[in-house]
């Protein structure tokens with residue numbers, strides 16, 4: 001089973017490759033209790049990547065591993081997802097602060 005799903009603040013996807021700390025990820029869509037399914041294409045797609053499915057690149061440190069069961073349902077509920085998003089934002093905020101200190 002593949003657990004290499006990732007999420008950032010508004011994106012759940014499956015990592016297809018990683019290079020130079022940048023992940024290339026296929027966009028997957030989840031609706032409430034339903035199975036995840038690949039996005040056929042939306043505004044998040046990066047046309048430069050020239051993929052058949054909705055795909056974009058994300059910095060690895062902006063991603064978070066999310067567990068998915070064999071039914072392709074997220075092993076995380078909506079509230080946990082909210083907490084996760086808050087944590088990621090906090091992490092980004094802290095990094096901005098430490099960058100300032102280094103300068």
Ligand SMILES: [Zn+2]
Pocket residue numbers: 027039040041042043044045054055
């Ligand atoms: Zn999409």
